Amino acid sequence: MHDAEATNDDRITTIRRRVDYSETDQQGVVYHARYLVWLDVARTEHLRVTGMSYREMEEAGFQLMVSDLTIRYRQSARYDDPVRVRAWVRSIDSRRVTFGYAVEHDESGALRATATTTLYVLDRNQRIARFPEHIASRLPSIPDPVRI
Amino acid sequence: MHDAEATNDDRITTIRRRVDYSETDQQGVVYHARYLVWLDVARTEHLRVTGMSYREMEEAGFQLMVSDLTIRYRQSARYDDPVRVRAWVRSIDSRRVTFGYAVEHDESGALRATATTTLYVLDRNQRIARFPEHIASRLPSIPDPVRI
Amino acid sequence: MHDAEATNDDRITTIRRRVDYSETDQQGVVYHARYLVWLDVARTEHLRVTGMSYREMEEAGFQLMVSDLTIRYRQSARYDDPVRVRAWVRSIDSRRVTFGYAVEHDESGALRATATTTLYVLDRNQRIARFPEHIASRLPSIPDPVRI
Amino acid sequence: MHDAEATNDDRITTIRRRVDYSETDQQGVVYHARYLVWLDVARTEHLRVTGMSYREMEEAGFQLMVSDLTIRYRQSARYDDPVRVRAWVRSIDSRRVTFGYAVEHDESGALRATATTTLYVLDRNQRIARFPEHIASRLPSIPDPVRI
Numbered sequence: 001m002h003d004a005e006a007t008n009d010d011r012i013t014t015i016r017r018r019v020d021y022s023e024t025d026q027q028g029v030v031y032h033a034r035y036l037v038w039l040d041v042a043r044t045e046h047l048r049v050t051g052m053s054y055r056e057m058e059e060a061g062f063q064l065m066v067s068d069l070t071i072r073y074r075q076s077a078r079y080d081d082p083v084r085v086r087a088w089v090r091s092i093d094s095r096r097v098t099f100g101y102a103v104e105h106d107e108s109g110a111l112r113a114t115a116t117t118t119l120y121v122l123d124r125n126q127r128i129a130r131f132p133e134h135i136a137s138r139l140p141s142i143p144d145p146v147r148i
Numbered sequence: 149m150h151d152a153e154a155t156n157d158d159r160i161t162t163i164r165r166r167v168d169y170s171e172t173d174q175q176g177v178v179y180h181a182r183y184l185v186w187l188d189v190a191r192t193e194h195l196r197v198t199g200m201s202y203r204e205m206e207e208a209g210f211q212l213m214v215s216d217l218t219i220r221y222r223q224s225a226r227y228d229d230p231v232r233v234r235a236w237v238r239s240i241d242s243r244r245v246t247f248g249y250a251v252e253h254d255e256s257g258a259l260r261a262t263a264t265t266t267l268y269v270l271d272r273n274q275r276i277a278r279f280p281e282h283i284a285s286r287l288p289s290i291p292d293p294v295r296i
Numbered sequence: 297m298h299d300a301e302a303t304n305d306d307r308i309t310t311i312r313r314r315v316d317y318s319e320t321d322q323q324g325v326v327y328h329a330r331y332l333v334w335l336d337v338a339r340t341e342h343l344r345v346t347g348m349s350y351r352e353m354e355e356a357g358f359q360l361m362v363s364d365l366t367i368r369y370r371q372s373a374r375y376d377d378p379v380r381v382r383a384w385v386r387s388i389d390s391r392r393v394t395f396g397y398a399v400e401h402d403e404s405g406a407l408r409a410t411a412t413t414t415l416y417v418l419d420r421n422q423r424i425a426r427f428p429e430h431i432a433s434r435l436p437s438i439p440d441p442v443r444i
Numbered sequence: 445m446h447d448a449e450a451t452n453d454d455r456i457t458t459i460r461r462r463v464d465y466s467e468t469d470q471q472g473v474v475y476h477a478r479y480l481v482w483l484d485v486a487r488t489e490h491l492r493v494t495g496m497s498y499r500e501m502e503e504a505g506f507q508l509m510v511s512d513l514t515i516r517y518r519q520s521a522r523y524d525d526p527v528r529v530r531a532w533v534r535s536i537d538s539r540r541v542t543f544g545y546a547v548e549h550d551e552s553g554a555l556r557a558t559a560t561t562t563l564y565v566l567d568r569n570q571r572i573a574r575f576p577e578h579i580a581s582r583l584p585s586i587p588d589p590v591r592i
């Protein structure tokens with residue numbers, strides 16, 4: 001309903017955005033670092049399916065910290081384009097989770113980028129911790145729906 | 149449908165967003181410069197009611213350039229908050245238009261900020277130009293719905 | 297030495313930057329919201345002359361919160377331009393301080409924007425507080441060196 | 445002199461910045477996407493050693509487009525930290541160049557992140573093109589000075 005209208009089938013969460021002017025650069029395309037914000041928003045929405053929003057996780061004393069990120073830019077997104085980002089869990093163990101992402105034009109479906117991020121769980125003292133079981137169990141991994 | 153779900157009564161356009169992590173700073177609130185992006189998105193949606201999107205305006209050879217901006221921050225927006233921005237035209241003449249904005253929490257309605265921006269029309273040569281009549285006539289000014 | 301090489305005569309602090317690609321938009325100029333970050337950096341450097349950096353202020357339990365901002369954009373800054381921002385105190389009382397700013401091309405001196413920001417002091421409980429005297433006394437106000 | 449004071453030995457270019465408030469998030473550290481801007485600035489400075497700035501490259505009709513990016517975050521950079529980014533060419537052929545980067549605390553030298561980006565050359569028609577020889581010859585590759 002807000003911003004990124006999120007939909008999910010519990011295994012893949014999709015958010016939708018329209019590219020705004022602040023996201024463009026003078027090449028006339030989306031500046032490459034901005035995609036990372038979209039990935040973050042998609043991942044956050046995917047976490048909501050666990051029944052605990054990321055805001056609530058932080059309030060409960062957990063943080064997720066990005067440790068590794070890869071992104072392949074395929075075709076540039078442009079101003080005012082409708083884009084969607086699909087996010088899913090590629091793998092998860094007791095201490096870290098890896099997400100996969102596909103960024104696509106929301107009408108043509110054309111691929112704009114694919115990406116992965118690995119995140120660790122930190123406790124209140126900023127030390128690496130174990131995933132709370134009730135969260136990890138709600139984040140099953142699936143095979144990549146697109147080639148990363 | 150995308151991003152900011154925009155609604156308008158032709159005189160006031162409302163967009164809705166959820167605050168994302170990239171918009172926060174270490175005070176735990178939205179970094180003050182980010183509000184300007186929200187104003188831009190709201191203004192862009194308001195322009196769509198003219199029947200010509202801002203993308204189409206640029207393709208037709210016009211640009212809008214912000215010349216003056218004022219913003220009063222009243223209460224901080226926070227991570228994951230649902231916010232709405234209402235935008236309207238305060239005044240318009242042949243060469244410039246002034247928008248008013250109210251940024252509000254989307255559930256409580258509490259005011260987060262009020263703002264104004266004045267924009268000039270530039271032609272292809274980056275010179276100040278006159279508003280095309282069919283655009284200006286679709287942007288009637290109204291009294292401020294909130295005290296700016 | 298770092299980033300913005302800051303110089304000051306204790307009353308006016310000057311920072312210097314080169315416009316980077318992330319700051320541009322598809323009009324080929326600096327996106328208007330980015331100037332606010334430059335103002336912030338200039339103001340932060342000006343605070344350093346008090347003998348207490350803003351980081352140290354926060355560690356000591358004070359925060360500064362922007363309450364009002366005005367900016368007049370005069371001529372666009374462009375990619376790779378050397379720019380300088382001059383910051384000074386326009387007025388200060390026991391609870392708030394107003395800064396003035398001039399953004400200029402660093403070689404030609406041509407004015408890009410002028411701006412003002414008013415900030416309040418918050419204590420640890422996010423309540424408006426009084427300026428610590430040893431900070432306020434190090435921030436004397438001066439007449440605007442350029443017309444705002 | 446400006447912003448990132450760049451130094452290089454022609455094979456490795458170092459820029460220096462101080463983390464500003466806009467770069468932090470509510471975890472109290474630098475938001476992960478911001479590092480990409482620093483990489484961009486470091487790469488741009490490294491290109492200057494070719495005798496042709498990136499601005500001049502664009503004016504001459506070439507663009508560089510990021511196609512692949514990897515980054516490993518090791519320890520968080522924080523507000524007001526002095527950071528340096530070292531950039532070098534890992535490999536280059538007729539159509540693309542891969543840069544390596546080390547982001548470090550500028551006093552302790554502690555590693556904050558390592559990264560790589562691969563860029564393609566585009567011509568005026570946004571088609572993949574060959575590197576102009578006088579540019580490629582000024583960008584010799586070197587072995588990574590740190591483990592990526």
